Amino acid sequence: MDLQQYFERVRFEGEQRPSLAALSELQKCHVCSIPFENLDVQLGRRTTTDVEAAFEKIVVNGRGGWCYEQNGLFGWALSQLGFEVTRLAAGVMREARGAASESNHLSLLVAVPEDPARRYLVDVGFGGSLITPIEFIEAEHFQPPFRLGLRQLDDGYWQYWEDAGRGEFSFDFLPQAADETALATKCDELQTDPESGFVLNLVAQLRMPDQHVSLRGRVLKLVTPMGSSEKLLRSDGEFVAILENLFGLTEPAIKDLWPGVVDRHAQVD
Numbered sequence: 001m002d003l004q005q006y007f008e009r010v011r012f013e014g015e016q017r018p019s020l021a022a023l024s025e026l027q028k029c030h031v032c033s034i035p036f037e038n039l040d041v042q043l044g045r046r047t048t049t050d051v052e053a054a055f056e057k058i059v060v061n062g063r064g065g066w067c068y069e070q071n072g073l074f075g076w077a078l079s080q081l082g083f084e085v086t087r088l089a090a091g092v093m094r095e096a097r098g099a100a101s102e103s104n105h106l107s108l109l110v111a112v113p114e115d116p117a118r119r120y121l122v123d124v125g126f127g128g129s130l131i132t133p134i135e136f137i138e139a140e141h142f143q144p145p146f147r148l149g150l151r152q153l154d155d156g157y158w159q160y161w162e163d164a165g166r167g168e169f170s171f172d173f174l175p176q177a178a179d180e181t182a183l184a185t186k187c188d189e190l191q192t193d194p195e196s197g198f199v200l201n202l203v204a205q206l207r208m209p210d211q212h213v214s215l216r217g218r219v220l221k222l223v224t225p226m227g228s229s230e231k232l233l234r235s236d237g238e239f240v241a242i243l244e245n246l247f248g249l250t251e252p253a254i255k256d257l258w259p260g261v262v263d264r265h266a267q268v269d
Contacts, residue, residue: 001055003080006073009059010034018082020112023120024132030074031128031207035064035247041191041198042257049106049184051076064204064249067125068187071106074124084111089178090171094157103179103186105171107160109136119175121150121160126171127214128207129162136175144210144225164212164223202261204247215242218265 007013010033014025040047040057047053047069054069055076064070075085086109091101108122110133120133129146136158140149148162153172161170190196205214212223220231220242233239236258243249 001052001059001076003077006055006059006077009062016081018078018113020114020120020133022081023078023083023110023112023122026077027074027122027124027133028131028209030070030124031131032209034058034070034124035249036066036070036125036127036203036205037064037247037249038066038198038203039063039249039251039254039257041066042202042260043251043253047187047191049180049187062248062250064247065125066198067106067123068183070125071108071123074122075108078108078110078122082113084113084116086110086176087178087180087183088173088175089183090160090173092171093169094172095159095170101172103182104190106178106183107171107173109175123160126160126162127205128212129164130160131207131209145212145223165228201264202257204243204249206247213246215247217261 010029012026012029015022049068049072051072054065054073057063058065058069058073075087078085088107088109089103090105090107091097092105094101106125110120110122112118112120119136121136122133123130129148131143134141134150136150138151140147146162146164151159151161153159157172157174159170159172161168190198193199201217203216205212210225214221218233220233222229233242236255239258239261240255243254
């Protein structure tokens with residue numbers, strides 16, 4: 001794996017040393033360049049928590065990925081630069097899903113050598129909401145179009161939450177190194193369980209400096225500081241064009257997913 005090749009993929013031209021400024025710029029470059037997407041799951045192609053496989057897919061082949069791939073790759077790049085990186089096993093919406101959510105998200109806790117007493121929650125694999133790091137303390141932030149922050153829970157867990165105007169979406173974690181076996185097992189489960197949201201629905205998301213765009217099945221949604229708008233895709237041609245032109249996802253088999261996307265949308269309605 002080549003670090004310079006990764007920098008070119010995310011269009012990073014900042015200082016290549018383990019500073020907070022570099023961390024912030026690199027995270028912004030990553031989330032604004034690489035879409036969160038689950039096309040491989042939809043196509044029945046197995047993904048893993050292996051960082052080399054993520055590098056090949058995202059950097060060499062120009063694809064996006066989900067949390068296990070994106071945060072795995074980003075953590076590797078940060079380690080190469082000299083940051084201290086702790087991989088976290090988080091639970092998305094643990095407050096509602098309980099133990100079933102454990103390890104369904106990979107996140108990162110990062111220490112900067114210039115100020116090792118402080119740590120930062122870093123995440124490029126949660127759909128692109130967190131555009132720059134946030135210090136690992138209880139606080140609220142505004143990263144347009146999201147309000148977001150960290151809070152400590154009564155059971156020792158911490159909760160990252162975000163809200164773009166339609167209620168909070170969150171993940172909980174303990175600030176300690178993840179059980180890698182648990183992460184790998186959950187990664188397999190989320191792409192094979194018929195009830196998994198990643199199996200049931202196609203998802204693509206991408207951050208822009210102050211906006212966020214997402215495609216869930218047939219529904220294209222744009223969120224800005226002024227509000228949100230939605231559009232229902234009407235044809236396989238429009239579907240392919242959106243994924244290619246808006247999300248930068250060129251994959252010959254994408255068109256084959258359209259009938260299933262339409263069927264699923266009808267079932268949900």
